Amino acid sequence: MPDPVSLGGPRFRTEPAELYRELRREHGAVAPVLLDGDVPAWLVLGYRELHQVTGDPVLFSRDSGLWNQWHRIPDDWPLLPMIGRGQSSVLYTVGERHRERAAVISDALEAVDPFELRAHAERFADELIDAVCAKGETDLVADYAALLPVRVLATLFGFADEQGPDLVGALNAMINGREGAIAGQLHVAASMARLVADRAARPTDDVVSRMLAAGHARHSHWGSGGLTHEEITQDIMVMMAAGHQPTADWIGNSLRLMLTDDRFAASLFGGRHSVPEAMNEVLWEDTPTQNVAGRWASRDTRLGGRAIHAGDLLLLGLQGANHDPQVRTHGSALTGGNSAHFSFGHGEHRCPFPAQEIAEVIARTGIEVVLDRLPDIDLAVPAESLTRRPSPWLRGLTELPVRFTPVPALGGTPV
Ligand code: HEM
Known part of the structure; x- marks a missing residue:
């Protein structure tokens, strides 16, 4: 059998599509891979196999406590935050308690008014474009995509506008994982805890208030349960971290596609009808969340012809499954309304x-505002020189330098 492939290898960062194809050819739908420190895991690349894994949360559990490799994981292992030891957010909760927490989150998000959401997104997007539109050039990653989703999410959750800029800085420092990451995380966590305490005392109409109210409702209905303030704080943190970066990458990857591919050129100048097509194609071809860690087998089983042992870690190969030839009729780009991607x-x-x-x-509002406000926008560097962040997990550009004819700011009150 061919050797396991290191998930940290350079090809996962540069040309993952080709590598997923090779892995499938050499190993089949479930490939052995090595994580940092040569820790073994399975990468589930087959569409059908990924359905099996994600569709059976008892056999393939989210409980990282089941892992059979804990004995060899050092305290400073770089992937620990992703694996989730000792974390008790909704991500690592299982069974009935997970269903309750996921329902509280879903209900609180479901109640967001789509018109208000669109208005918030437009307001922040316009403000960010105002800051650069007179210059004739900008980096659409650092000056735009990396700043937009967090501001919108913070407003939905219930943060005051004045808190936005500090949160943006802290969250991006935390995600970048370099100097300032720990301070960033502490700032975000403390802000979340303060918001939850504040809304518990003075509820209004926002996501945090609704999560607290759902907790009280459950409490009075069943006489127990409800989410604790700590659980709500953790889950707001998850929503902020799980929500911001992939949405920012969705904006960046879609703008890259529209700026580099002739099929989208007409709409750049002529209208916006193909923004949804570009966004959907990105989810199939260049998806923000490439691989997810993960699930743990709760007993010995077989998957894609492999013997999986109890406690083995399975990584969800979302991009690999999206490229599975079994669901890709002509290997062609999937545009239009097909959203059966992973x-x-x-x-x-x-x-x-x-x-x-x-x-x-x-994401759609963010892209539309760029195209509306900067209609002759073009790449400022050759397409081949655009680089991705070095990560096999989240795929996004390090920068997207563009130029355009300078235009005046819309003005409005800065927020
Ligand atoms: C382009 C944007 C996004 C992408 C690609 C994305 C992708 C994902 C994926 C793949 C998972 C599943 C992980 C797994 O199976 O283990 C997930 C879970 C989750 N996402 Fe998103 N997400 C995005 C935006 C958001 C936003 C905006 C929010 C919140 C406002 C959010 C909240 C969550 C939560 C709470 C979970 C955990 C669900 C649970 O464990 O029950 N995501 N996301």
Whole structure:
């Protein structure tokens, strides 16, 4: 059998599509891979196999406590935050308690008014374009995509506008994982805890207030349960971290496609009809969440012809499954309305449907505002020189330098 492939290898960062094809050819739908420190895991690349894994949360559990490799994981292992030891957010909760927490989150997000959401997204997007439109050039990643989703999400959750800029800085520092990451995380966590305490005392109409109210409702109905303030704080943190970066990458990857591919050139100048097509194609071809860690087998089983042992870690190869030839008729780009991709996961632990809709509105509005405000926008560097962040998990551009004819700011009150 061919050797396992290191998931940290350079090809996962540069040309993953080709590598997923090779892996499938050499290993089949479930490929052995090595994580940092040569820790073994399975990468599930087959569409059908990924359905099996995500559709059976008992056999393939979200409980990382089941892992049979804990004995060899050092305290400073770089992937620990992703694997979730000792974390008790909705991501790592299982069974009935997970269903309750996921329902509280879904209900609180479902109640977001789509018109208000669109208006918030437009307001922040216009403000960001105002800051650069007179210059004739900008980096649409650092100056735009990386700043937009967090501001919109913060407003939906209940943060005051004045808190927005600090949160943006802290969250991006935390996600970048370099100097300032710990301070960033502490700032975000403390802000979340303060918001929850404040809304518990003075509820209004926002996501946090609704999560608290759902907790009280459950409490009085069943005489127990309800989410604790700590659980709500953790889950707001998850929504912020799980929501911001992939939405920012969805904006960046879609703008890259529209700026580099002739099929989208007409709409750049002529209208916006193909923004949804570009966004959908990105979810199939260049998806923000490429691989997810993960699920743990709760007993010995077989998957895609492999013997999986109890406690083995399975990584969800979302991009690999999206490229599975079994679901790709001509290997062609999938545009139009086909949204049977795996980019938001599947099953009980998938991205909640209202969260997907919120991400879609933020990303579409963000892209439309760029095209409306800077109609002759063009890449400022050769397309081949655009680079991705070095990560096999979340795929996004390091920068997207563009130029355009300078235009005046819309003005309005800065927020
Ligand atoms: C382009 C944007 C987004 C992408 C690609 C994305 C992708 C995903 C994926 C693949 C999962 C499943 C992980 C797994 O199966 O283990 C997930 C879970 C989740 N996402 Fe998203 N997401 C996005 C935006 C958002 C937003 C905007 C929010 C919140 C406002 C959000 C909240 C969540 C939550 C709470 C979960 C955990 C669900 C659970 O464990 O029950 N996501 N997301």
